[in-house]
Amino acid sequence: MARPARPESSRAGLWGGGGAASGRTGGLLILALLAAIILSFLPQRALSYLAGPRRLIQYILYPVSDPVRALASRLRPAAPKPDDAQVAHLRGEIEKFKELYFKALATIDEKQRLIEALQQSAAIAEGPIRPLHAAVIAISSSGIGGTIQVRAGSRHGVERSTIASTGGVQLVGRISDVGPRVSTVTLLTDRNSGTIDGVILADDGTRQAEIRNLRPLRDKRLLSGQVRYTSPPAPDPKVGDMVRVDDPSWPRAAQRLVIGQVVEVQTIVGGRIVVTVRPTVELERLGEVVLLLSPASPDGGAP
Template sequence: MAFTGRSRTPLIPAIAVAVMALLPPAWLGWAGEVGAVLWIPLQPAAHALTEMRLWLRPPDRDRTEGLGDGPRDEVDGLRAVVARLRLELEQAKAEIAALEGAARPEVAPAPPLAAAVVTVDRSRIFRINRGSRHGVAPGDVVVEGGGTLAGRVAEPVGAAWADVIPPERGGSVRARLFDASGTVGELLLIEPGSEGWQGEVDAGPPRTGSRVRLDDPSWPAAAQGLLLGSVEGENPVEQRPLRTRLAIASPLGVDRGGTVLVWRCGVPTATEPEAPR
């Protein structure tokens, strides 16, 4: 009997696990299903513990809260821009569909859906308590604190849960830098480990405190313009005196908040055309 003290070392199971550990990603879908099934009975306890954790140690709030009303006005203005661009995008999609002679299925805009963060993994992927039963689909945009990008819903989506991949796990994103006067420039953000976002811009006036917003065509239109963070530090780039490296602090950090909003994009991002630049 394998589970008794007199049994042999679990060599064969260990070899089997080693083989599984080296399988290509495409062959590991079953592991996600098994993990999801195992997690079902544990979800209520995980939810309660998350609530307790958030009560004991509330998540770090926006580090730029003290900046005054200027940034909030900026947020409102950018939301209006986002809304206008979304409308233009929908119109353009309808025109393309008409030109191609294809009947485009009508996708009713769905209202945002509030969801609670159930667990947060070390890899910063977090799970919410809403799933396909509530209309959540892969590619939906998840927002925290009103206008901060928290991530994108990943595949697979369960009936009552979904995993969300934060933007920093994507390797790099394109973003736009804003200060009180408006757009300062574009930059490519990379995340070298746990040090936060970093990006390079042309050397110029101090940018500390400027806000960084998503402007990446690989993300859904609904996510464009959402806040990624604010500039926390500036350092010269070695051997390139005309460039400055910016350190971007995310207002979210590892402590994801207790509640997020899911912006249901209507169709999975995988089939959605690129957003206009």
């Protein structure tokens, strides 16, 4: 039995129509590629007309992308959180190292200041000075100043007018009474210590303002003196300047030791300048002093 023949129209619709659609798709693809190539060579300002369609596409896609991003973040494994105890330990270590670092900086600054002070406080007199460390065992203060007793006496080479200092830098006073093992130091700020002359030195050692007749002020633990006029005039003293001993009536071991720091400058009638000086340490709170002995002084041995 013969099969019925397919209509030509059906064959044409299956093959002819399909071929035309495929050809149109390929043509559109080629046109799209050509358009993309052409657009890639156009300047940016020529593509500004595409901004509107681009915003429209973003408006359509963003509501979809946000939930997808949120879902991805939930599916991603969370980063492990550090243990609270470990974090606290590390922070404690950081603070500890910071403290050590700052203490080291403070120590360096203190040593540097001490070195500079020692360099500037070298005695101008000839011959070496023998230092003797002596503990402070008693303190006496009054309205006119104060005294301290130290554990060192004639058996150690201490004599009347022996200079007491703090590490060979700050002048404390001088010995006013000597015993075999204990001596009394009249403090620089005591009225019984008398007057003392000083000088302000520049960093290079150049003499500047000369301060004359520095005398203790009652109940204030300060000293006050007048600036000596010189020709040519020296620079006026200012607050913060360091005043050093420059007085031949005091023992040579005291020369260039620090009397104190200028805390006030006043101009009085006649144009005279008066300065107020404060010692760099509290003389009545010392636990030890350094006695500056002459090398010829005998040493009596152990106390």
